[in-house]
Amino acid sequence: MAILTFFPLGNADCTRIDLKDGRKILVDYADMRIPGDAGNTCIDLPTALDGDLRAVKRDYFDVVMFTHLDEDHTKRAGDFFHFERFASRQGEGRIKMNDLWVPAAALTEEGSTDDAQIIRQEARHRFIQGKGIRVFSRPERLRDFCKRNGIRLEERMHLITDAGNLVPGYDDLNAPGGIEIFVHNPMAWRLNDREVEERNEDAVVFQAVFREAGVDTRALFASDVNDVTLGHIVQTSKTHGNEDRLRWHVFKIPHHCSYKSLNCADKGVDKTVPTDDVRWLCENQAERHGIMVSTSESIPGKGSERDRDVQPPHRQAAAYYQDVTGAIDGQFEVTMENSPRRNPKACQISITAAGASFVAMAAMPVDYASARPMRAG
Numbered sequence: 001m002a003i004l005t006f007f008p009l010g011n012a013d014c015t016r017i018d019l020k021d022g023r024k025i026l027v028d029y030a031d032m033r034i035p036g037d038a039g040n041t042c043i044d045l046p047t048a049l050d051g052d053l054r055a056v057k058r059d060y061f062d063v064v065m066f067t068h069l070d071e072d073h074t075k076r077a078g079d080f081f082h083f084e085r086f087a088s089r090q091g092e093g094r095i096k097m098n099d100l101w102v103p104a105a106a107l108t109e110e111g112s113t114d115d116a117q118i119i120r121q122e123a124r125h126r127f128i129q130g131k132g133i134r135v136f137s138r139p140e141r142l143r144d145f146c147k148r149n150g151i152r153l154e155e156r157m158h159l160i161t162d163a164g165n166l167v168p169g170y171d172d173l174n175a176p177g178g179i180e181i182f183v184h185n186p187m188a189w190r191l192n193d194r195e196v197e198e199r200n201e202d203a204v205v206f207q208a209v210f211r212e213a214g215v216d217t218r219a220l221f222a223s224d225v226n227d228v229t230l231g232h233i234v235q236t237s238k239t240h241g242n243e244d245r246l247r248w249h250v251f252k253i254p255h256h257c258s259y260k261s262l263n264c265a266d267k268g269v270d271k272t273v274p275t276d277d278v279r280w281l282c283e284n285q286a287e288r289h290g291i292m293v294s295t296s297e298s299i300p301g302k303g304s305e306r307d308r309d310v311q312p313p314h315r316q317a318a319a320y321y322q323d324v325t326g327a328i329d330g331q332f333e334v335t336m337e338n339s340p341r342r343n344p345k346a347c348q349i350s351i352t353a354a355g356a357s358f359v360a361m362a363a364m365p366v367d368y369a370s371a372r373p374m375r376a377g
Contacts, residue, residue: 002179002210002351003359004219004250006293008335008344009042011256011312012072013295015221016052017208021176023062027221031076041336043344046080053095060096067223068203069106069116078118084132085125086118100126101134103186105202108141124149127156134167135160136204137186163187164240173211180209182245184233185225200224200255205233207245213353218247218287222254227264230254231277249287249356250349253321256296257313257334262320270302271319282324290330291356292321293347298337331358
């Protein structure tokens with residue numbers, strides 16, 4: 001069976017996908033815990049990931065995908081992974097990325113700092129070398145990048161997957177891994193319409209389909225996109241007859257339960273009313289007993305100080321998602337609502353012939369300094 005693990009990281013993302021053939025895919029990485037802070041209920045992400053890899057005697061992920069380069073998807077990645085571009089970020093204890101997956105904007109954007117800059121330089125290095133990377137979308141800026149670096153875009157096409165396509169190597173439900181990954185975003189034509197990249201709207205959105213004993217289970221990962229981008233995805237899918245590619249049994253809802261992923265124009269008083277396209281995606285494309293996962297802080301109570309915060313999660317958006325899951329006899333899960341102090345637990349979903357269901361997961365180590373050895377480099 002396949003297993004999806006959503007880690008409690010506050011308003012931040014990291015999901016591990018374990019395939020039944022043993023391959024491991026990591027979607028984003030954000031180490032949000034403050035070492036030594038007893039009041040911090042975020043999971044100790046590096047210890048959790050290290051422990052899982054050690055259990056199967058390996059020091060690498062088959063794939064590490066960064067859906068976009070905002071801090072809440074990249075924090076401290078520079079301290080955790082082995083980077084081929086930087087000798088100072090290599091050595092014992094660092095986790096290797098056999099393949100690095102990024103949106104095209106991760107190569108072409110300028111002005112990145114900290115972990116985003118490290119990932120950008122690594123992605124550029126691998127793309128120029130022509131190996132160990134997959135880039136999603138090919139806007140004209142990518143062609144310009146190739147020209148500046150003395151390579152031809154045509155010679156790198158095998159490393160690029162455009163929206164509307166399956167990812168090579170993850171495109172066969174009958175293979176031992178039993179998975180298809182279909183890319184919805186970013187769309188090259190939308191990138192070309194803008195002078196500057198917009199990280200959230202240029203992020204990778206994809207559907208993963210898992211086959212177990214002839215039964216298919218669909219998971220939709222929507223990164224941090226807003227309602228306008230979701231609307232483009234819906235309309236494009238309908239135009240090309242790809243509606244099934246938006247069906248879901250598991251939906252990692254976008255942007256940490258922000259109302260802007262439902263309806264940028266109107267948060268609502270007690271519940272956000274989504275745009276027509278987003279409503280169709282959430283309601284019409286939902287499978288019975290579907291699970292919606294909000295990778296976010298706990299939902300604030302009405303009238304609370306957090307309720308007045310402009311940042312997600314927004315209780316109005318949560319109220320809508322709860323209505324959706326109620327109508328399909330499903331479940332709405334918030335990662336930080338099951339993360340008690342000093343006993344943080346991840347949200348784990350198993351994919352079997354019976355579909356998607358929650359499984360119990362042991363608590364993860366909390367003390368970053370004592371639970372995790374110092375790494376070289």
